[in-house]
Amino acid sequence: MKMKGGTGMIERGRISAGQMALILYVGCVGVKILTAPHLAAKWAGRDMWLTPLVAAVSGVSFYVALKLHRRFPGETIIQYSPRILGWFGKGIALLYWIVYIHACSFVIRYYADLVNGVFLPETPPAVVMGGMALVCAAAVRGGLETIVRSAQFLTVPAFAILVIFTVLSSTEWDVENLFPILERGIGPVVRGAVNPSIWFSEYFLAAFLLPYVKEQDKAGRWGAVAIVGSILTLTVFDLISVFVLGNQSATFLYPLFETVRLISLAGFFEHIDAFILAMWLTIIFAKICLFQYVAVLGSAQWLGLSDYKPLSLPIAFILVAVSIWTAPNLSFLNRFLDGEGVFYSHLVQVVIPLGLLAVAGIRKVKGTREEGNAS
Amino acid sequence: MNWAKVLVVTVVSVLIVLFEWPQINRGRKKEKAALLVFTALGWGLWLLLILFPDLPGPTHFVQNLLRPLGRMLGE
Numbered sequence: 001m002k003m004k005g006g007t008g009m010i011e012r013g014r015i016s017a018g019q020m021a022l023i024l025y026v027g028c029v030g031v032k033i034l035t036a037p038h039l040a041a042k043w044a045g046r047d048m049w050l051t052p053l054v055a056a057v058s059g060v061s062f063y064v065a066l067k068l069h070r071r072f073p074g075e076t077i078i079q080y081s082p083r084i085l086g087w088f089g090k091g092i093a094l095l096y097w098i099v100y101i102h103a104c105s106f107v108i109r110y111y112a113d114l115v116n117g118v119f120l121p122e123t124p125p126a127v128v129m130g131g132m133a134l135v136c137a138a139a140v141r142g143g144l145e146t147i148v149r150s151a152q153f154l155t156v157p158a159f160a161i162l163v164i165f166t167v168l169s170s171t172e173w174d175v176e177n178l179f180p181i182l183e184r185g186i187g188p189v190v191r192g193a194v195n196p197s198i199w200f201s202e203y204f205l206a207a208f209l210l211p212y213v214k215e216q217d218k219a220g221r222w223g224a225v226a227i228v229g230s231i232l233t234l235t236v237f238d239l240i241s242v243f244v245l246g247n248q249s250a251t252f253l254y255p256l257f258e259t260v261r262l263i264s265l266a267g268f269f270e271h272i273d274a275f276i277l278a279m280w281l282t283i284i285f286a287k288i289c290l291f292q293y294v295a296v297l298g299s300a301q302w303l304g305l306s307d308y309k310p311l312s313l314p315i316a317f318i319l320v321a322v323s324i325w326t327a328p329n330l331s332f333l334n335r336f337l338d339g340e341g342v343f344y345s346h347l348v349q350v351v352i353p354l355g356l357l358a359v360a361g362i363r364k365v366k367g368t369r370e371e372g373n374a375s
Numbered sequence: 376m377n378w379a380k381v382l383v384v385t386v387v388s389v390l391i392v393l394f395e396w397p398q399i400n401r402g403r404k405k406e407k408a409a410l411l412v413f414t415a416l417g418w419g420l421w422l423l424l425i426l427f428p429d430l431p432g433p434t435h436f437v438q439n440l441l442r443p444l445g446r447m448l449g450e
Binding site for chain 1: 387388391395398399405406409410414416417420421429430433434440441444445448
């Protein structure tokens with residue numbers, strides 16, 4: 001099997017721990033900042049700003065990925081799962097590939113519904129999705145370094161601008177909206193945290209990035225930075241939605257967007273919402289890239305290919321089809337991600353990896369590579 | 376209308392293969408096979424979706440699978 005040795009070297013790029021943290025952070029907050037206050041507010045009402053704190057418990061998935069990575073350095077879950085469980089593990093690896101294609105389809109779907117709903121009502125969704133998938137395929141061909149560097153270049157300014165513009169809405173803030181805090185107890189907050197916890201469980205994507213991180217010893221710390229950063233970001237954006245929209249947050253599909261829409265600077269700066277959306281597109285681009293990269297890399301590793309680049313376009317092609325197929329409409333998708341979806345994501349991203357870890361411990365399976373060969 | 380869509384999807388599939396094929400080094404049979412299989416998979420899926428637009432998707436499948444757990448969360 002000459003392929004065995006070659007598969008590990010399939011990704012030649014190396015990223016820093018900070019870059020890994022950034023891309024995971026973007027993956028976590030990307031969709032949520034714009035859409036999900038809607039779902040959290042449905043249950044928690046004005047206490048929704050507490051939901052990210054509760055949901056962050058799912059960030060434990062990052063440490064599960066890290067623990068597995070320490071046992072199998074230099075390999076992704078697609079590679080070490082067969083090592084732990086043989087042919088059954090190969091099946092589990094295939095499951096991960098399918099799940100990440102499915103998860104990516106949600107993100108593309110959210111993106112396309114927003115663009116179709118706000119910017120391009122007449123364009124067929126397949127064209128909107130296809131455009132994004134094509135751009136992402138180009139980034140994926142460039143490899144992991146290209147993805148994280150473009151994410152760095154695009155999303156850091158985008159987040160800065162998002163923050164500045166949401167602060168500009170401060171004229172509309174009504175801090176009184178916040179009170180009374182926890183009027184109905186902690187129950188509704190926990191229920192409202194169900195949807196955000198899905199995005200936090202996606203920190204498990206680290207299982208695909210950790211093998212390519214240069215500074216292995218810093219990975220754990222940077223993961224914590226990313227998780228805390230996500231909590232703070234989501235809490236701040238939720239707070240602003242509460243300040244501006246109060247208990248009505250649940251009635252808007254995109255609360256942040258509605259908040260910014262109210263901004264009018266000196267009477268002539270209006271329609272800042274379009275600008276905010278343009279910024280958000282760069283964030284969602286980075287997120288789709290991450291998922292698409294995992295799907296492409298996963299398929300190449302599962303098949304034991306020497307290169308993943310030729311698969312970037314075919315997989316983008318499949319992804320667009322799946323994105324259309326995945327849900328008949330946005331409210332179906334929202335209902336799924338606020339119900340069964342949470343079990344789905346935690347089963348795949350927390351429970352199964354923990355099981356793999358336990359079996360690897362019992363069967364005393366270890367990676368064959370030396371730690372630190374990533375340098 | 377459907378035939379126009381099928382034509383577009385077919386043209387895109389052929390373009391993908393034509394674009395990627397020359398970039399795979401000679402002798403890499405496995406990579407070429409993977410390219411063809413994945414493109415064919417995509418083409419087949421598109422065809423299915425064009426002919427049966429109401430086909431239940433993967434999300435329906437997972438939802439039905441996990442419905443007993445989902446009920447615990449309440450409506």
